[in-house]
Amino acid sequence: MIEVPEYSVPLARPKLGSAGKTGFWRTSRPVIDYQKCTKCRLCVIYCVENTIDLMSDMYPRIDYDYCKGCGVCSNVCPHEAITMEPEVK
Amino acid sequence: MTEALRLDNARFLRGNAACPGCPIPKELDTLLSVMGKRTVLVVPASCTSVILGDTRGTPSTVPVIHSAMAASAAIASGVERALRARGEKDFNVVVWAGDGATGDIGFATLSGAAERNENILYVCYDNEAFMNTGIQRSSLTPYGAWTTTTPEGKREFKKPLPLVMMQHRIPYVATASIGYIFDYKQKLRKAKDIKGFRYIHLLSPCPPGWRYDSSLTVEVAKLAVDTGIWPLFEVENGEFRLTSVSKTHLDKSRRKPVEAYLKLQGRFKNLTQEQVQDIQRMVDEMWEEIKALVRK
Amino acid sequence: MQKARKVLALVGNHAVAYAVKQAKPQVLAVFPITPQTTMLEKLAEYIAEGELKAELVKIESEHSAMATIFGAAVAGARVFTATSSQGLLYMTEMIYWVGGARVPLVAAVATRAIAAPWSILDDHHDFVSKRDAIWIQMMAENVQDAYDLTLMAFRISEYPNLLLPVMMGFDGFILTHTMERLEVLNDEEVDEFLPPRKFNLIDFEDPVSIGQVADSSEYIKYRYSAMKAMENAKSVIEEVSKEYSKLVGRNVPGLVEDFMCDDADYAIVAMGAWSGDVREAVRRLRGEGIKACLLKVKTFRPFPKELIRKYLSEKKAVLVLDRAYSYGLGGVLASEVKSTMYGLQVPVYNFVAGLGGQDVRPTVIVDMAKKLHEGTLQEEVWLV
Numbered sequence: 001m002i003e004v005p006e007y008s009v010p011l012a013r014p015k016l017g018s019a020g021k022t023g024f025w026r027t028s029r030p031v032i033d034y035q036k037c038t039k040c041r042l043c044v045i046y047c048v049e050n051t052i053d054l055m056s057d058m059y060p061r062i063d064y065d066y067c068k069g070c071g072v073c074s075n076v077c078p079h080e081a082i083t084m085e086p087e088v089k
Numbered sequence: 090m091t092e093a094l095r096l097d098n099a100r101f102l103r104g105n106a107a108c109p110g111c112p113i114p115k116e117l118d119t120l121l122s123v124m125g126k127r128t129v130l131v132v133p134a135s136c137t138s139v140i141l142g143d144t145r146g147t148p149s150t151v152p153v154i155h156s157a158m159a160a161s162a163a164i165a166s167g168v169e170r171a172l173r174a175r176g177e178k179d180f181n182v183v184v185w186a187g188d189g190a191t192g193d194i195g196f197a198t199l200s201g202a203a204e205r206n207e208n209i210l211y212v213c214y215d216n217e218a219f220m221n222t223g224i225q226r227s228s229l230t231p232y233g234a235w236t237t238t239t240p241e242g243k244r245e246f247k248k249p250l251p252l253v254m255m256q257h258r259i260p261y262v263a264t265a266s267i268g269y270i271f272d273y274k275q276k277l278r279k280a281k282d283i284k285g286f287r288y289i290h291l292l293s294p295c296p297p298g299w300r301y302d303s304s305l306t307v308e309v310a311k312l313a314v315d316t317g318i319w320p321l322f323e324v325e326n327g328e329f330r331l332t333s334v335s336k337t338h339l340d341k342s343r344r345k346p347v348e349a350y351l352k353l354q355g356r357f358k359n360l361t362q363e364q365v366q367d368i369q370r371m372v373d374e375m376w377e378e379i380k381a382l383v384r385k
Numbered sequence: 386m387q388k389a390r391k392v393l394a395l396v397g398n399h400a401v402a403y404a405v406k407q408a409k410p411q412v413l414a415v416f417p418i419t420p421q422t423t424m425l426e427k428l429a430e431y432i433a434e435g436e437l438k439a440e441l442v443k444i445e446s447e448h449s450a451m452a453t454i455f456g457a458a459v460a461g462a463r464v465f466t467a468t469s470s471q472g473l474l475y476m477t478e479m480i481y482w483v484g485g486a487r488v489p490l491v492a493a494v495a496t497r498a499i500a501a502p503w504s505i506l507d508d509h510h511d512f513v514s515k516r517d518a519i520w521i522q523m524m525a526e527n528v529q530d531a532y533d534l535t536l537m538a539f540r541i542s543e544y545p546n547l548l549l550p551v552m553m554g555f556d557g558f559i560l561t562h563t564m565e566r567l568e569v570l571n572d573e574e575v576d577e578f579l580p581p582r583k584f585n586l587i588d589f590e591d592p593v594s595i596g597q598v599a600d601s602s603e604y605i606k607y608r609y610s611a612m613k614a615m616e617n618a619k620s621v622i623e624e625v626s627k628e629y630s631k632l633v634g635r636n637v638p639g640l641v642e643d644f645m646c647d648d649a650d651y652a653i654v655a656m657g658a659w660s661g662d663v664r665e666a667v668r669r670l671r672g673e674g675i676k677a678c679l680l681k682v683k684t685f686r687p688f689p690k691e692l693i694r695k696y697l698s699e700k701k702a703v704l705v706l707d708r709a710y711s712y713g714l715g716g717v718l719a720s721e722v723k724s725t726m727y728g729l730q731v732p733v734y735n736f737v738a739g740l741g742g743q744d745v746r747p748t749v750i751v752d753m754a755k756k757l758h759e760g761t762l763q764e765e766v767w768l769v
Contacts, residue, residue, distance in 0.1 A: 143603070152594070167460070170453075
C-alpha cells in the first residue's frame with residue numbers, strides 16, 4: 001500500500017471515466033446491426049477507446065457511457081454492420 | 090444473460106481524455122495486456138501526459154511515473170536499477186514516449202540509455218509532430234507535411250529513428266503500426282522476453298494533427314504500411330527481418346502508390362504533383378536500401 | 386565496548402564519498418564536473434573494490450543524473466549524485482521535479498561560479514539559485530562538517546513523512562580539494578543512525594500515477610503542503626543534529642551556529658567555508674577590543690528566519706558576507722537577512738566578495754568589521 005500524507009506527492013489512483021462520462025462527447029453514435037454482424041471481432045480489436053466489449057456469446061457490445069463516437073469501428077467493420085447515426089438527445 | 094469477457098490482464102480504462110479517434114488508448118491497452126500488471130510506465134511530456142488524467146484519477150492500471158520531456162529514458166534507467174536492487178523479479182519498465190520527446194528533446198537521453206544497454210523497453214509512439222502543444226513540427230514530421238510551424242510543408246525529411254537505434258547495436262529494434270495490431274502485439278511479446286535495451290517505434294496517426302476524419306485512424310495506419318512508406322520490420326541481434334505484410338513489399342508492384350495514403354490526410358493537401366512524385370521516389374529508394382539490409 | 390573511531394586525513398571530496406559509502410546507497414548516477422570529479426571517482430573505486438555494493442549509472446548528462454536517481458528513489462532505493470555550477474543548472478528542471486514531487490533523496494553540490502565567463506573556482510551562485518525548488522539546503526564549513534552533513538542529509542531526507550530532498554553544499558576547491566583531519570564513525574554506528582530506507586511509490590498491488598496534472602484548484606494545495614513541510618523541517622533538522630551531536634560527542638549545529646554572539650555588538654553573518662575565516666577574524670577583533678561574533682547560516686533552506694532574527698535583534702549592526710548577488714537588490718544572503726529583520730532598527734551591511742574563487746583572507750574581514758565599528762563602512766561593499 002502506498003501511503004503518503006495528503007497533498008504531499010502529487011499522485012492519482014486508477015479511475016474509470018477519469019475524464020468523466022465521455023459518451024457526452026458524441027455527435028454521432030455507432031449502431032451495430034446484429035443481423036449483419038458475423039462476430040469477426042474486428043471492432044472489438046480496433047476500437048481505439050477500448051469501449052467495445054466482447055460478450056460471452058461472442059457478439060460485440062458498445063459501451064455508450066464512454067464511446068466518443070469516432071467512427072473507427074464503423075470504418076473497420078468488413079460487413080458494414082456498424083452505421084454512424086446522429087446523436088440526438 | 091450475456092456478460093462481458095475480460096480477456097486481458099491489465100487495462101487502460103475507458104472514459105479518458107484522448108481525442109475521439111486517437112489510437113493511444115488502444116495502443117496502451119495492448120501494451121499493458123502483453124506486459125501485465127508488474128509494469129512501470131514512464132511517460133514524458135506528450136499527449137499521453139494529459140490522457141493520463143489529473144490528481145483525481147488516472148486511466149492507467151499500472152504504476153506510472155510522469156517525466157520531464159527530456160528525461161524519460163533516464164528515469165526508466167533509475168527505476169529498473171532500483172527495482173532490481175531491491176530484489177524484484179519479473180517486472181517490466183517501459184518508456185512510453187512521443188516522437189518529440191524521443192527524437193528531439195530526449196534524443197541524448199535515449200541514445201545514452203541505449204548505449205548503456207539499460208534493461209528497459211522504449212516504445213516511441215509516433216504521431217509525427219509535437220501534438221500535445223497543438224501540432225508543431227518535430228524531427229519525425231514527414232517531408233511535405235503541414236504543421237503550424239511548417240505551414241508551407243516541412244522541407245526536411247523524417248529522421249530515420251529506427252535505423253539510428255539499429256546502429257546502437259541494441260538487442261531489439263522494431264517498427265509497428267496500430268493498423269497492424271497483431272504484428273504490434275507480437276513484437277511486444279517478443280520484446281518482453283529479451284534482456285537489454287529494446288526499442289519499438291509505433292506509428293500512431295492523429296486525427297486533428299494529420300487532418301483526417303476520426304473514423305479513418307486504422308485505415309490511415311494500414312495505408313502507411315501498404316504503400317511502403319512505413320515498413321514493418323524487426324532487428325534482432327543485428328539480423329534485419331521484414332514482418333507482416335511488409336514481407337510482400339520488396340516487390341514494388343505489391344506496394345500501393347503513396348498517393349493512396351497522402352490523399353486521405355489534410356496535412357498533405359498542398360503537395361504539388363512533383364512533391365508527390367518525390368515522395369514516391371524516396372519510398373522506392375528506401376526499399377532498395379531495405380533489400381540490402383534484408384540480404385545481410 | 387565501542388570500537389574506537391578512525392581519524393583520517395581526507396580531502397573534502399573523499400570525505401563526502403566516505404560518508405556516502407557508509408550510507409549504503411543502492412543507485413548512484415555520476416557525471417563528472419570540476420570540482421566534484423574526484424568524489425565520483427572515489428565512489429567508482431569503492432564499488433569496483435567491493436566496499437560499496439551499488440548500481441553505478443555512468444549517465445550521459447546531469448539532467449539525466451537527477452532523472453535517474455529520481456526514478457530510483459521513487460522505486461524505493463537510497464540514491465546519491467553530486468554536481469556543480471553548470472551541471473546544477475543543467476539539472477535544474479529535474480531539481481524542481483524532485484522537490485515538487487516531494488521525493489526524498491540527497492545530492493551534493495560542490496559550489497562553483499557559473500559561466501559566462503568560465504570559472505571552475507568557488508562561489509555560491511549555483512547553490513542559492515535552487516532556493517525555491519522545495520529542497521532542504523545546508524552548507525558545510527570544513528571537511529569534518531562535510532562528512533557529518535552528508536550522513537545527516539540522508540537521515541533528514543528519510544525522516545518519516547517529511548518527504549523533502551536535501552542538497553548539501555560545500556565550497557568548490559576550498560573544501561573539495563583541501564585535506565583536513567576528520568573523525569569518521571564506525572560502519573555499525575552509521576547503520577544504526579541510518580536504518581534501511583522505507584520510502585517507495587512503486588507497488589504493483591496498489592498502482593499509482595506520480596506527477597499527475599494538478600488543476601488550478603489543486604496545484605496550490607500541493608505547494609501549501611510543501612510550505613508546511615519545509616516549516617516542519619526546521620525542527621526536524623534541529624532534532625537530527627542533536628541526535629548526531631550526541632552520537633559523535635561534538636556539537637554539530639543544525640540550522641545556525643553562533644560563535645561568541647551572547648555579548649557581541651556586531652554580528653558577521655556568513656555561510657559555507659569562509660565561516661572559518663570569520664571565526665578567525667572574530668578572534669582577532671575581540672583581541673582588539675571589538676565585540677564581534679559569527680552567526681553561521683548552516684541551513685539556507687528552509688531559511689531559519691526566526692532564529693536569525695532572534696540572534697541579530699539586539700546587535701548594534703550586522704555585516705553579511707555574500708558569495709552570490711541578486712542584481713538591483715543586493716547580496717543574496719544579505720537580502721534575506723534584511724527581510725528577516727524587517728521592522729527592527731538594526732542596520733545591515735553587505736560585503737560581496739569571493740566570487741569566481743576570489744581569495745578572501747581574515748584580514749579583509751577584520752578590516753570591514755573595523756570600518757563598521759568606526760562608522761565608515763558603506764552599506765554595500767564589493768571586494769574589487
